[in-house]
Structure formats: C-alpha cells, structure tokens
Amino acid sequence: MKRILSLSAKYANALFLSLPEEAREQGLKQLHELSKSVSNIDLSKFLFDPTLDAERKVRIFLSFVDKPLEQIERLISLLVSMKRLELLEDIVISFGARLLLESNRIDVEVDSALALSSEERVAILKKVREKTGMEGVMKVNINPSLIAGYVIKFRDEVIDTSLSGRLKRVSQELGSGPREVIE
Numbered sequence: 001m002k003r004i005l006s007l008s009a010k011y012a013n014a015l016f017l018s019l020p021e022e023a024r025e026q027g028l029k030q031l032h033e034l035s036k037s038v039s040n041i042d043l044s045k046f047l048f049d050p051t052l053d054a055e056r057k058v059r060i061f062l063s064f065v066d067k068p069l070e071q072i073e074r075l076i077s078l079l080v081s082m083k084r085l086e087l088l089e090d091i092v093i094s095f096g097a098r099l100l101l102e103s104n105r106i107d108v109e110v111d112s113a114l115a116l117s118s119e120e121r122v123a124i125l126k127k128v129r130e131k132t133g134m135e136g137v138m139k140v141n142i143n144p145s146l147i148a149g150y151v152i153k154f155r156d157e158v159i160d161t162s163l164s165g166r167l168k169r170v171s172q173e174l175g176s177g178p179r180e181v182i183e
Contacts, residue, residue: 008090011075015091016098018071024099030065030072031092037064038088047085054080100137108136111143112150113162120150128154 019027037043038061047057058077062068068076079085100106108128110116116124121138128136136154143151149162 007084008087009094011079011087012091012094012098015071015075016095016102019069023069023071024102027069027072028092028096028099030068031088031095033065034061034072034076035088035092037061038085047080104134105137106132106134106154108138109153110138110140110150111146111153111162112140113142113144113146113148115142116140116150124150124152127159128152131157 015027016024038047043061046052047061054077057080058073061080062073062076065072075091076085079087106128108124110124125136125138128134132154146162149160151162152159
C-alpha cells in the first residue's frame with residue numbers, strides 16, 4: 001500500500017510540476033472528473049479490458065473531460081499504457097494536497113450539529129489561520145449526534161467543542177478520578 005501511495009505521489013508531483021501555475025486548479029478539476037468516471041462500473045470494465053487497444057481507451061476516457069489539458073492527456077495515456085489506471089484516485093488526492101500546500105491553504109473538515117452561520121465559518125477559519133498560518137478550505141458535514149457545537153479537523157489536530165464531546169470528557173474525568181462516598 002505504501003509503495004502505491006508513493007508511486008501515486010510521484011505521478012502527481014510530475015503532473016504538478018509540468019503544469020503552469022495558472023492551469024493547476026483546472027488540472028485538479030479534470031483529474032476529479034476522470035476519477036469519478038473511472039468509478040462507473042461499466043466504464044471501468046471497458047478501461048480494464050486487456051483486449052482493447054490503449055489508444056482507444058485513452059480517447060474514450062478523455063471524452064469525459066471538456067478540452068483536457070495536454071499534460072492530463074499525457075498522464076492518462078501513460079497510466080493506460082502502463083496499466084496503472086487504478087492509481088488515478090490516489091494521484092488526485094496527492095495532486096490536491098500539493099496544490100493546497102503550494103497555495104498556502106489547508107483542508108478543514110467541520111462536523112456540526114446544525115448548519116454553520118457565516119460568523120461561525122469566519123471564526124473557525126480565523127482560528128485555523130492562527131494555528132497554522134494557512135487559509136482554510138472548509139468542508140462542513142451535518143452530524144445531529146453532536147447535539148450542539150462542532151468538531152474541527154485539520155492536519156492531525158482535532159478541536160471538539162460539541163456538547164457530546166464535552167459530556168464524554170466529563171464522563172471520563174468522573175470515571176477515572178478518585179471516588180468519594182458521601183453518606
């Protein structure tokens with residue numbers, strides 16, 4: 001598994017360096033579109049069919065993207081000819097991570113009991129900027145089991161302000177501390 005991730009990162013870095021800075025966001029968008037289409041079962045059967053020639057596979061696969069970048073075309077052609085198309089999803093992840101890093105941004109995932117107000121969004125992004133020095137790119141998931149508040153995740157850090165998180169911490173503190181019997 002580690003070798004596959006390393007190989008995917010190498011492909012992603014090569015693509016990243018080959019693209020002009022202004023085309024990198026477009027490249028990521030095209031990679032996402034191609035990755036989504038590979039998850040289609042019927043197309044997947046076709047793309048992984050060893051009896052079909054590589055040029056035809058590449059042409060049909062690239063037809064899912066409007067005006068694919070030359071570098072994307074070359075990458076897909078290489079992946080098809082090397083029979084490594086299964087790496088595409090990991091390449092997308094590595095490319096996206098590199099793009100965020102180079103643009104001084106960071107993924108921020110927020111689990112919230114309710115939809116966040118614009119003030120809450122701004123406050124969360126400000127907190128992330130203070131801790132990392134980077135601009136946050138926020139994804140919000142609604143999770144009613146949190147009862148109230150939210151859980152913020154970025155890098156290896158988790159900030160839990162949810163009511164359910166607080167209740168768990170109180171429960172752990174009460175369960176692990178010395179017990180006093182009151183009569």
